Amino acid sequence: MDPDKFPWLDLRRYTFSMAAEQAGIVFLSGQTAAAYYHDEAKVLCKGDLIEQTNLIYEKLAVVLEAAGLGFQHVVQTVDYVDAVALPQYRQTAEVRRKYFGDSPVASTGICVERLLRPDALIEISAVAMREEKRRIDPSPQQDSGLTFAPGVEAGGIVWVSGVIGREERDGRAHYPQNSGDQAALAYAAIGPVLQAAGARASDVVKNLDYISPLAVLGYGDAAQARRGFYDGSSPACDCVVVNRLLRPEGHLEVETVAVKGSSRQDVRLPQWRFREDEPGSLADSPAAAIKGRLLCLSGQEAINHATGASVGGFDVAAQAEQAYSNISQVLAEAGYSMADVVNTVEWVAPNGLMGYRGVQEVRRKHFGEDFPAATGVVAHRMFRPELLIHVSAMAVV
The missing domain is CATH 3.30.1330.40 (RutC-like)
Structure with a gap:
């Protein structure tokens, strides 16, 4: 679900969709402030955290509009913040207020090791639903002034x-x-x-x-x-x-x-x-849990679960191949396929960044040209030091 016009980037170059929808649930890929600057002939993220956050919400607005939706349909956002931007992070609340107004949204903000683009200060992903949403708050009398709700329900x-x-x-x-x-x-x-x-x-x-x-x-x-x-x-x-x-x-x-x-x-x-x-x-x-429309998979890494051994050596693309093969096995066991996946989040270890571009071909192999929404960020480390990538995936069935 890519917009016809996306003035910041050439979407044909990427192995993910700006958004993917199934059964009325729309997953939006993580957005940074990346934009192609013709005078410098390169893609850059410019500005401080507030400027970058504003541009990200402009992008999200375009993607939502292409889906026939607006911010009143967004049920969840996740902010991935670079540590150097933390002193300004509270100020991003005003950007959220501008776009969400009184519309409730569940949200999580965490500090990542860094973002894939070294000049990016924040990346934001979102989920929207076509059904009417409602705020979930066990203590509604407490006005915290926060720009997110404890929970949101839709459908x-x-x-x-x-x-x-x-x-x-x-x-x-x-x-x-x-x-x-x-x-x-x-x-x-x-x-x-x-x-x-x-x-x-x-x-x-x-x-x-x-x-x-x-x-x-x-x-x-x-x-x-x-x-x-x-x-x-x-x-x-x-x-x-x-x-x-x-x-x-x-x-x-x-x-x-x-x-x-x-x-x-x-x-x-x-x-x-x-x-x-x-x-x-x-x-x-469980390897996955299915309830209603959602099929949620436990995170996968480069582990051969039949033996417990890690696979792929120090090649992040080879490790990604094992992780995605694991996901494919789980889906097949449930009677589904990679075509049902609507969203992935790839967590990359710092020592896996050098070969990370090679993961694009792994995604092409497993998804063809029907890419899900995706977000990629850098983790501090994996629990097993030899592992370089962790993939979280969700399907709608």
């Missing part, structure tokens, strides 16, 4: 904003310095949002943990808190190590998506093996 799908676990002490926010305690508090905050939407933990189809480097060693405690919250109904899961969270005291931020009604189908491949004691292990999670 029975509940998009919950990222949550960092905290507690109030003497009227001030306190962040425990134990990853398990923070995670437990995050889930304690997510639960009421789901309940206010008429959903529960077993309705969650995707759980994404953005992890601070502070929490890598203690992530096992956070994973235990996750298992306790879902109580045997763990959804598809992702865990990604970022540069830091917007709150410097934060160990992890949890983002969830739930689908009301119907029953959830979990996809597991019996030939796949996981080590429960390995950091970042998703042994308790």
